[in-house]
Amino acid sequence: ERREREQEELEYAKEMADDEDDF
Incomplete structure (x- = not known):
């Protein structure tokens, strides 16, 4: 469970x- x-x-x-790259 922990690994998931x-x-x-x-x-x-x-x-x-990825969101930060957009900014």
Whole structure:
């Protein structure tokens, strides 16, 4: 379970980074 949560956090961080690039 913990590994899945970490993966979700990584994907979320990627989306946040992409959003920052847009700005």
